Amino acid sequence: MASLGFLATELLLNIVQYVAETPEEFTIIDGSKEQPPLKNLSLTCRRFRAVCFSFLFRSVKLSLENGHTHRSIRELRGFIRDNSLERTIESMGLAMRPEWNGGKVGLELKKFLWEISVKSLSIRQHRNPSLREKSARWPYFLATLERLRLEEVDDDNDLKMLLLKQCPIRLLYVNDGSFRSLYGNDNYFVGDAEYGPGIAAFKPSAFPNLTTVVYHAAWPPFNRFDGFLEFVAKLSTIEVLEVKLMGDEDLELDLERKAYKATLDTVLWTEMVTAYQILAWRVGTMGSLQRLVVRDHCIPFHGKTAPPQSFTEGPIGTYQKQKDAQTQ
Template sequence: MLLLELPNEILARIVTFHDTASPFDVGLLEKPKSALGPRETSDGIRLMSVPAGSNRQNALKNLSLTCRLIRAVALPVLFKHAVLHPLLLSDFLAFLKEHSLAHYVLSVVVHVSGHYNHIHPAWWARLLNEVPATRFSVIAPPEVFAELASIHSWSNDAWAFDMPVQVLRFDQSLEAARTKIDYDDLPNFLVGRPWECMVYNEGSSLSAYTTYEFFLRRTPSLLTALHFNSSAAGDALFANLLHFDFIAIFPFYNHVDEVLKCIRKMKRLRRLFVKLCPEPGSTAFDDEMEVAGGALDVHDPWNECETSWMLIAHTVLFLTVEGELQVLHMDDVKVEGLRRNLETALNDRLHERWRYLEQGSGIWHRSLGAGQWEVRE
């Protein structure tokens, strides 16, 4: 029997073997790169597929080009995770409508390279209204996030950090994804949906360590801006979050303290994920040391990291009393040289109300009472 003679159900099953998780999410723990966004080409349709990455993704794209029948079967899988530029939104939505794909899109990554608040209705509101994806990610420079949130950017020291882009990711329920935003009464971007999960990857602060009195530099960060602007929308966002992930590479401890002040407002938070060091095997530290030409004391980033752990422990204890936090995940235990010090530091401060059930896991669970521990994530 020829391939095209197979029933559509079997063809669909074959296509699913090339299905993958979003390649964007796979690299989320790395230093953000502009390359994660769409390529600047004249072909708008290309800009709407998932970012190239694995052989399986490329195989799925190639499979969709074989014939019309296979393409029709493959498109819903191929566009589960879409990437686009705000200026191509109309083309993107027209393409989804033409092929009846909108309800297949599970996640959208938007690469915002500049300021687009002049677009009406707002590109993000239009996207959320017409594509009921449950995951919404934005790759943009720090000042663009501040503009989206309608707050002052607090980025006078941005030059010292060299953070061209950062990543903000939100998750919402399927029910929330189906609600409509009123264009005539546009809410703040941060509360455009009742977001339940938030991930913020700030990137690396290593270049700032090469500047004079680096500890006085203020990190270009949406969370810093929300903290100092006392944003009502930011507070409403924080109050609704159930999961929060903070990812950075060697942030200053005083900046981590600003981030933690935002986290203390997340009273409904059940899971907190923190990553302050590069991935094991990453060359980020060596790369930036080479660029700095040796003008960086290698002890400074590690000292800032260790001080940050103490601050994190205090915030976890605060949310133990004032909030609903159940799980703390410290991802830096993956770094072999840090594991013992990190586990010891957190255990010493959390042992009365939290339990570290598995060495090397980086996961602490809150006590539910005598001899009982919360183990859900």
């Protein structure tokens, strides 16, 4: 029986392409700890490692920490150049720690992203502010960037450093995190809840190609959600909006009243009904929007509040603009 070592390189490449999963739209920074099948395959022998090598680096993660960011960028840049991976990397994930840009290294990061012509960028910030840098006149426009994913990015400073003055993305994915713990405080509507995601502080004109916006969160206060929708409503090219507001926790809600006091679940549900009322109104102001997709299991549009006018529901959770409304 012939071993894999005797197979032609073309056949090995076919095997690798079969094992290699279709690249995800984004690099998930805190994803599964399990090794992907392609990495396991690359460990079987030297020939497989050689064939797998470029496929392994289509998605790259970079951790940025105060005092270490410059070195991390330098080491990754050297590795990419030494292995001619400049045009291989399609997706980059940045884990930004508190004050990651100590020493004013924001421009160096933007230059690095420009050098590798990144198409997809994920940023995780954990709501940690960075040091302010004057970036309005920085060069290195990220002209190839098509997709942007933001995870708990409340500060707009990092985004301004990387995206100004204009950002060509077509897809924006905002994972706004969970706000459930805030509802145990009588002042839950202030503080973190008062301000929207950092991207909402941008002028919508900075995103001339943005057609698809995804917003996922768990129990965002309605005023925060409304602040983000106000930004989305001003996007002139928006066609698809997807929302999830209950973080897959809505099937666990207990809405039965206990004695004379509303339960926490009741408070959460009431807040979400209000958020959906705002959503219906905001959607009605988005002239270019064609489709609204709701990913929650319990949808308040089903009996608790009216869905957007001029939109009809097709498959559950999908609302399409009526044709007669498009021609008006």
